[in-house]
Amino acid sequence: FIWTRKLFGDKAALLATFLFSFSPTVIAHSRLVTTDIAALCGIMVTLYFYIRYLDNQSPKNFWIAGIAFGFGQLTKFSVFLLVPFVVFLAVVWAFAHGQKLSGMIRMGWKALLIIIVGFVVIVGPVYQVHLLGYDGQKQKADAALALNSYGNRLFADPVIWASDKPILRPYAQFGLGILMIFQRNAGGNETYFMGSVYKEAVKSYFPIVYGIKEPIPFLILFGLAVIGLFFRYARAKEWQLRSWIKNHFAETAILMWVFSYWAASISSNLNIGIRHLLPVYGCTAILIAGWLTVMYTAIKAKRAYLIFVGVMCAWFLAETIMVFPYYLAYFNEFAGGPAGGHRYVVDSNLDWGQDLKRLSDWVDSQDIPKISLDYFGWADQNYYLGKKFNGISGGQYTSAQQFLADNPGGGFIAVSATFYQTSIASNHYYSWLEQYQPVAVVGNSIFVWHITR
Numbered sequence: 001f002i003w004t005r006k007l008f009g010d011k012a013a014l015l016a017t018f019l020f021s022f023s024p025t026v027i028a029h030s031r032l033v034t035t036d037i038a039a040l041c042g043i044m045v046t047l048y049f050y051i052r053y054l055d056n057q058s059p060k061n062f063w064i065a066g067i068a069f070g071f072g073q074l075t076k077f078s079v080f081l082l083v084p085f086v087v088f089l090a091v092v093w094a095f096a097h098g099q100k101l102s103g104m105i106r107m108g109w110k111a112l113l114i115i116i117v118g119f120v121v122i123v124g125p126v127y128q129v130h131l132l133g134y135d136g137q138k139q140k141a142d143a144a145l146a147l148n149s150y151g152n153r154l155f156a157d158p159v160i161w162a163s164d165k166p167i168l169r170p171y172a173q174f175g176l177g178i179l180m181i182f183q184r185n186a187g188g189n190e191t192y193f194m195g196s197v198y199k200e201a202v203k204s205y206f207p208i209v210y211g212i213k214e215p216i217p218f219l220i221l222f223g224l225a226v227i228g229l230f231f232r233y234a235r236a237k238e239w240q241l242r243s244w245i246k247n248h249f250a251e252t253a254i255l256m257w258v259f260s261y262w263a264a265s266i267s268s269n270l271n272i273g274i275r276h277l278l279p280v281y282g283c284t285a286i287l288i289a290g291w292l293t294v295m296y297t298a299i300k301a302k303r304a305y306l307i308f309v310g311v312m313c314a315w316f317l318a319e320t321i322m323v324f325p326y327y328l329a330y331f332n333e334f335a336g337g338p339a340g341g342h343r344y345v346v347d348s349n350l351d352w353g354q355d356l357k358r359l360s361d362w363v364d365s366q367d368i369p370k371i372s373l374d375y376f377g378w379a380d381q382n383y384y385l386g387k388k389f390n391g392i393s394g395g396q397y398t399s400a401q402q403f404l405a406d407n408p409g410g411g412f413i414a415v416s417a418t419f420y421q422t423s424i425a426s427n428h429y430y431s432w433l434e435q436y437q438p439v440a441v442v443g444n445s446i447f448v449w450h451i452t453r
Contacts, residue, residue, distance in 0.1 A: 003048055007250055008290035016289035018313065019221070020282060022320045025213060028327035029275055032352075035076040036275040042075030043082065044282045047257060050086055050114065051250050054093045057110075066114045070122025073174075077181045079279070085260060087111045089253055096245035119171065127170030136164035143176050150183055184270070191271040192346050192418070197426040198271070205271040206262070209345055212335035213274045217315040219332075224309075225288040228295030251290065254283045273348030328354055329444035338444045346418040353377015355443030359414060360384040362442055368412055371448075372403070376416035394419055394429040403451050410452035417445045 005013035020026060029036050049068035053061040069086065072079050090111035094104040131139070140163040150156040156179060162172035188200045194208070211219065233244070245252050258280045265276055292309060299305050323330045323338060329350050331341030341350050356379045363371055363385065372390045375381055381389050392413070397403040403413060415423075415430055423430040433449055440448040 003044075003250075004286045004289055007286070008293050012289040012293040015292065015313075016285045019218065019288060019316070020285040022317055023218070023281065023285075024215065024320055024323055024327045024330035025274055025278070026281060027320070028330070029278060034275070036278045039076035039079050040278045040282055042072035042079050043257075043279045046072035046079075046082055046086075047253065047283075050089070051253050053114070054090065054249070062110075062114065063117065066117025067122060068118075069114055070118030073118060073123050074126055077177045078276075080178050080181075081261065081264060083115055085257065086115065089256070092245065092253075092256070093249060096242050096249060098242065119174075123174055124170045127173050131169055131173060136166070136169060139169060139173065140164040143172065146176060147179060147183075150179060151186070155179055185268055188269040189272050190422070192422045192425055193271060194344050195425055197422055201269045201271045203266055205345075206265050206274070206277060209274050209349060210277065212331050212341070212344055213349060214332065215316050215319040216332050216334065217312040217319070221292065221309070221312050221316075222284075222288055224295065225291035228291030228293075228298075229287075231298045232291060232294045251287070254286055258283050258287070275348050326443055328352060339441070341444065342417045342421055346421050351376055351417040351445040353379055353416070355445045356381065356384050359442045359446050359448075362440060362448070363388055363412075370407075371412040371414055372397075372407075373414045374416060374419050375414075375446075376418040394423055394427065397432075398429055399432050400451055404453060407451070410450065412439075412448060412450055414442075414446050414448045417447065420447055 001013045001017045004016040026037070045068050049061070050065045053065035069082070072082060087108050090107040091104045094107040097103075099107070140160060143160045143163040147156040147160060155175075159172050159175040159179060162168035163176070165172070191198050191202070191205070193202055193205055214222075232248075261280045262277075268276075270276070296302060296305055296309075319330075319332070320327075326338055328348075329338045329341060331338055331344070331350075335341050335344050353376055356375065356377060359371075359373070368388065370388050370390055371385065372392045373381060373385070374392050374394060374396075381391060397406075397413070404410065413433075415433070420430050420433070424434070433447075436449045436451065438447045439450045442448060
């Protein structure tokens, strides 16, 4: 709200806050103990105070920017992408203000100093606290084990070497986290996507998932906002790129971050959920609200425009209210709604084990004495289902005959959407269930069948 109001005014600020706060994806992940929303917060704080420093390069703003940067680095290892970005942003600022190569280099060094402040004042001390009671030799041994298969030893070996050095230990531990993220990315992830299972990332994954996970009225407003951007550019008194960036630097910086993060996400080797795009959700809300406001000032049919935007906002709000409380499983009408999303993607887009308690409630309400469950999640299945729980795994039952051999009188079998869709598209362990109609779909993420002779 504060940042949008500063750039585009009160009405835009209210609209940006509305679009952000009622996003099903934001609501779904705000209540989870994961790093995705934290990363979004850290990035927004870092960019806001860093851009404020570039606009007013006082010693006070320098230190605040450094502290904000350090805070951002604590939220999620992927926020390390801000390191090259803030340096690049400093160079862009110098370019926009007509500085020559020496001035760009000088601004780049200032950006590096802010990065150093963030690590020395915030990251190092916080990681040092986490190392209390953790022996240096053990830390080094653990780092060597974790990075044993890391390809580029130019990065891995210095981290291992520094892991038992008193002053460097906290930074080595942070560096270990960064390298493990790169290692995880290189390894890829088995992903179900639109009827197929992929071992490596698919470039179209994030654009398509974004297109089916965001409410349609939001996407319409997004498209309208892009038109608003052209209005903003067309109305500029100066068409020269340098002048444009200078006069709209914060807006340009936000847009560059959105493009940069999208590019990094599409080129990464991990396709496990739209949550990985959350670091751009705040910036996207700012830009959409701002450009829609700019378009309002330029358009002649203001009343019709306001009515249209109002209808889109009402539709957007209705979508969010109607999907309660299944926000994680939200899909728009392009995908057939929450009930149809599993045909396109699963994993954290739909199924993170969040419906185990709902399954337990359903089993109790149906007075079912026993249920076989292949569960994609981390909750304690025995705790929720008790003696009614019979744990199974993919491949244990590959036909109705095998299931009935263990359940002569018939029985219930439940499979999480992630395991079911992945199986249908790859190993076919659960293909035999396609001939049966589920008796229940719990929270859109757990399918339940009743198998009888």
